[in-house]
Amino acid sequence: MSLRDITRKDFTAARRSRALWAVATLLALLTALIAFGFSGYRLGPEETVIQLFRTMGGMFGLLLPIVALVASYMAIAGERESGGVKFLLGLPNSRRDVFLGKLASRLGVVTAGLVFMFATATVMAVARNGALPVGVVGGMFAVSLLYTSVFVAIAVALSATVAERSRAIAAAVGSYFVLVLLYVIPGVNVALLVRFVHQTLLGFEPNFDLYNAVLFTSPLIAYRKAMNMVVPSDLEQEVLQRPAESYTPPGYLGDEMSLLVFAAWLAVPLAIGYWRFEGADL
Amino acid sequence: MVAIRTDGLTKRFGDVVAVDDLDLTIEEGEVFGFLGPNGAGKSTTINLLLDFIRPTAGSVEVLGRDAQTNPEEIRERVGVLPEGYGFDDPLTGREYLSWAIRTKRADDDDDELLDLVGLGDDGDRLAGDYSKGMQQRLAFAIALVDDPDLLILDEPSTGLDPNGIQQLREVVRERADQGTTVFFSSHILSEVEAVSDRVGVMNEGELVAVDSIEGLRESAGGHATLRLDCASTPAGLGVDALDGVAASRVDERTLVVDCTDPAAKVDVVTHVAERATVEDIRSETVSLEALFNDLTGGGRDDARPVEEVRQ
Numbered sequence: 001m002s003l004r005d006i007t008r009k010d011f012t013a014a015r016r017s018r019a020l021w022a023v024a025t026l027l028a029l030l031t032a033l034i035a036f037g038f039s040g041y042r043l044g045p046e047e048t049v050i051q052l053f054r055t056m057g058g059m060f061g062l063l064l065p066i067v068a069l070v071a072s073y074m075a076i077a078g079e080r081e082s083g084g085v086k087f088l089l090g091l092p093n094s095r096r097d098v099f100l101g102k103l104a105s106r107l108g109v110v111t112a113g114l115v116f117m118f119a120t121a122t123v124m125a126v127a128r129n130g131a132l133p134v135g136v137v138g139g140m141f142a143v144s145l146l147y148t149s150v151f152v153a154i155a156v157a158l159s160a161t162v163a164e165r166s167r168a169i170a171a172a173v174g175s176y177f178v179l180v181l182l183y184v185i186p187g188v189n190v191a192l193l194v195r196f197v198h199q200t201l202l203g204f205e206p207n208f209d210l211y212n213a214v215l216f217t218s219p220l221i222a223y224r225k226a227m228n229m230v231v232p233s234d235l236e237q238e239v240l241q242r243p244a245e246s247y248t249p250p251g252y253l254g255d256e257m258s259l260l261v262f263a264a265w266l267a268v269p270l271a272i273g274y275w276r277f278e279g280a281d282l
Numbered sequence: 283m284v285a286i287r288t289d290g291l292t293k294r295f296g297d298v299v300a301v302d303d304l305d306l307t308i309e310e311g312e313v314f315g316f317l318g319p320n321g322a323g324k325s326t327t328i329n330l331l332l333d334f335i336r337p338t339a340g341s342v343e344v345l346g347r348d349a350q351t352n353p354e355e356i357r358e359r360v361g362v363l364p365e366g367y368g369f370d371d372p373l374t375g376r377e378y379l380s381w382a383i384r385t386k387r388a389d390d391d392d393d394e395l396l397d398l399v400g401l402g403d404d405g406d407r408l409a410g411d412y413s414k415g416m417q418q419r420l421a422f423a424i425a426l427v428d429d430p431d432l433l434i435l436d437e438p439s440t441g442l443d444p445n446g447i448q449q450l451r452e453v454v455r456e457r458a459d460q461g462t463t464v465f466f467s468s469h470i471l472s473e474v475e476a477v478s479d480r481v482g483v484m485n486e487g488e489l490v491a492v493d494s495i496e497g498l499r500e501s502a503g504g505h506a507t508l509r510l511d512c513a514s515t516p517a518g519l520g521v522d523a524l525d526g527v528a529a530s531r532v533d534e535r536t537l538v539v540d541c542t543d544p545a546a547k548v549d550v551v552t553h554v555a556e557r558a559t560v561e562d563i564r565s566e567t568v569s570l571e572a573l574f575n576d577l578t579g580g581g582r583d584d585a586r587p588v589e590e591v592r593q
Contacts, residue, residue, distance in 0.1 A: 005385045013371035082368035087378075087424065089334060090362035091385040094354050281295075281335035 002093045006101030007108070010075075014109045020071070024113045027067065028120040031056065035124035045131035052125055053140045054235050057227045060144055061220050065180050067113060068151030069172040072106040076159040076277065077168035085282050099274050103156045110148050114141070139230025143258075147223040150265040154179070157273025161280075183218045191215050191241060212240040212253050222261035229255045283310040283346070285432050285463040286331060290340035293326050300326040302487040303340070308465055308480075310431075313458045315474030316467040318484035319578050324467040325365045327484070328436045331465075332362060345432060358386070361430035363421050365437050365467075369409035375420045376405035379427070388428035399423040400449055414441035422450060426457075433457060435466035439473055451477055471574050485578040498573060499544075507566045508539040508547050513559035524549050 014020055034056060040048040076099070079085040088098050118141050126132050158171040182190050194214045198204050215221050221239055228236040240249050286308040293301040301323045308314045318324050329335045330342055333353035342349035344356045369378060379392045396405045399419040404412070409420055418441045425433060433454070439447045454477055458464050468474050474481055475495055483491040483498075491498060510516065516537040521530045526546025530539045539550050547565060554560055 002385045005381060009371065009373070009377075009381050012377070013373060016372040078370065082370035083364070083366045084368050084370045086334065086362075086364035086367040087382070087421075089353075090332060090357065090360075090364055090424075091382055092354050092357040093385065279336070282329075 002091070003097045003101045003104070006088065006093060006097055007104040010102060010105035011108050014071075014105065020109070023067075023070070024116050027063075027113065028116045031117045031121040032124045034059075035121040036128065038125075045129040046133050048129050049125045049131050050133050050136045050231060050235065053121070053137055054227070054231050056121065057140060057144070057224075060147070061223050062180060062184070064114075064144060064148045065151040065176055065219075068110050068148045069155045069176060071109050071113070072152045072155035073159055073168045073172035074165065075102040075106050075156045077162045077165065078159075080163040080282055081165055089282070095278050096274070099156070099160055099277055102159075103153065103270070106152050106156055107149055110152055111145060114145055114148060118144075136231055140227065143223065143226040143230060146226070146259075146262050147219060150219045150262055151175075151179075153266045154269045157269035160273040160277035163280075163282075179218060180220050183215065183220050190218070206243070208241055208243050208247060209250055209253070212249055215240060216253055216257065216261060219261065219265050222258035222265075225255045226258040226262070229258075284308070284343070285310045285312070285345060286314075286465060287343040288327070288330075288340065289343075291327070291330060291337055291342060292339040293323075293330060293335065294338045299487050301330065301337075304487075304489055306482060306489060306492070308463065310463050311458075311461055313454070313464040313477055313479045314466070315478030315481045316465065316484065317469070317471065317474050317481055317574065318467075319469055322469075322484040322578065323487040324469075324484050325436055326487075328365070328434060328465075328467060331434060332357070332360075332364075334364075359431045361425035361427065361433045363418075363425040363433075363435040363438050365440075367417075367421060369412070369417055369420070372408055372410065374406050375401055375409045375412065375416075378409050378420060379405075379423055382424045382427045386428040390427050390429075395423045395426060398426070398453060400446065415443055415446055418442055419446065422453075426453070429457075429460075430462065432463045432465065435464065437468060438466055439468065439470065447473070471571055483574065483577050490577045506541045506544045506547055508541060508550055509564040509566075510537040510539070510551070510554055510560050511535060511562040511564075512537060512554070513561055516554065516558045519554055519557050521550060521553060524553060 035052060038048070038052040038055065040051045043051060076085075079088060079098075079102075085098070089095070093101075118137070122132065122137055154175055155172055158175060159168055162168050162171060182188070191211055191214070194211050195206070198210065199206055216225070224237065224239040228239070240253060284307055286306065288304050288306045291301055291304040291306075292299070304323075304327060306327075316324050316327070326335070330337055331344055331349055333349050333356075336350065345359055347355050349356060373381075376392050376396065379395060383390050383392060392405065393402070396402050399422050401416060401419050401423065404416060409417065412420065418438070422435075422438065425435065435454075438450055438454075442450060451473075454464055454466070458477075464477075466474075478495065480492065480494050481498060482489055491501070493501065512535050515532060515535055517532050519537070521527060521537065521539055524546060526541050526543035527550060528540040528542045530537060532538075537554060541547055541550065551560070551563060
């Protein structure tokens with residue numbers, strides 16, 4: 001039960017952080033501004049709001065990982081650097097309590113932030129258009145929260161394996177680059193890289209099922225696929241590569257697969273991070 | 283009952299052996315002073331006791347439980363004042379203390395504890411804004427929560443003013459009188475001397491001596507030198523025949539007597555006073571400082587005497 005005390009203490013501290021409030025306010029203003037300025041072309045009010053959240057989803061794909069990483073990268077590394085961990089573990093807490101308590105509180109922080117962002121966007125959109133497509137907004141919130149949680153898990157796990165701020169920053173930036181940017185930069189992205197290795201270096205016939213499967217391992221791609229599950233079918237986007245009109249991805253690359261990708265990205269980093277923290281000299 | 287037992291405890295950091303094959307037993311109810319220069323391995327030992335770090339070899343038992351398999355159970359019954367801590371969260375001193383009380387499922391009154399360590403008026407300020415000495419007081423208050431069976435204090439007087447050190451000493455003595463085992467480290471000899479039942483001296487990862495203060499004095503030779511200034515040349519007084527006197531010599535009108543037993547000093551003075559007119563008496567005991575320097579080779583990272591290392 002001391003887990004709850006750790007979570008409570010960490011959450012109280014986060015709530016008092018001026019920087020965190022500043023960031024949350026900025027993000028809420030941003031979503032409000034987008035919601036205010038957005039206008040669909042020849043769309044009814046409901047369609048406009050749906051289209052708005054769909055568009056915001058595109059931005060969230062790049063933005064939410066940053067929010068999660070910034071909110072969590074110092075979760076445990078900070079305690080190790082400052083020596084706070086000596087109080088945490090001088091009291092009757094186990095390392096598991098510390099790890100899970102920190103994870104819980106940082107999840108709480110980003111959930112609050114996301115609620116804040118969705119609330120301002122929703123209020124603004126409803127005020128402008130007079131329609132509230134609850135299913136789509138709720139669905140978008142759910143997949144966005146899942147996506148953000150993945151990066152909180154990754155950041156807390158990384159944070160548990162390092163003892164200094166500089167390394168925690170490097171790990172957070174590195175993970176953003178490898179898991180997000182490397183999938184969207186034109187010219188040097190993972191899809192091209194895999195294809196290059198497979199086709200040019202190894203001399204195989206093109207296999208787009210394989211390239212797409214590799215692409216799908218990214219949380220960002222999984223997020224885009226997951227959004228297809230909550231928006232109306234005419235707004236679904238083709239996230240994977242399509243070499244020809246006739247190509248249809250196999251069933252195991254369907255939108256639902258994104259949930260499994262999320263689950264893997266939640267479980268594996270946490271397991272490794274906990275294992276490393278459990279064995280570390282603090 | 284044994285409060286702390288280490289058996290062949292060894293910790294290496296890369297090539298550096300921080301603690302080398304340490305066998306240490308501390309009985310329940312003892313006040314044990316853990317003495318040594320900076321870098322001697324005191325904090326490493328304490329971190330091993332608390333499972334902050336893992337031993338390379340050997341075992342640690344605290345209050346009858348293995349430190350690695352049962353750290354939580356140990357932490358239930360131990361109060362810790364760690365070294366190198368930080369109050370990083372924007373919480374007040376009282377909130378930190380309340381958190382410790384909640385975590386220990388204790389029923390302490392936070393005001394009472396704050397008063398005890400002299401933070402009565404500062405409980406509602408952010409702990410991060412405290413001075414070093416105030417943070418040390420708060421850390422000490424946290425260690426006292428739930429009246430632990432064992433207090434582990436790592437350099438407890440760091441940053442405290444003389445008044446604070448005095449208060450700390452009083453509380454430690456009080457708790458020890460009530461049966462609490464106290465294990466504390468220090469590089470300041472006088473501090474250890476003042477409160478410890480027994481002392482362990484660490485140097486370069488090894489335990490070089492474990493004894494009571496008196497025992498240490500004796501093992502250092504226990505020499506005391508007495509200088510008696512007399513009205514006339516004090517020759518032929520037969521001081522050498524007294525028990526506990528090693529040698530004597532006359533230097534003009536001063537009689538210099540080396541005693542192997544400090545208790546012999548009184549006899550010497552009485553003996554001489556009966557036979558000559560004594561104008562002044564000066565006594566020098568082999569200082570523990572000298573002994574400490576002897577045991578530790580003046581410290582690991584510098585050759586300054588301990589006196590100068592004091593803060």
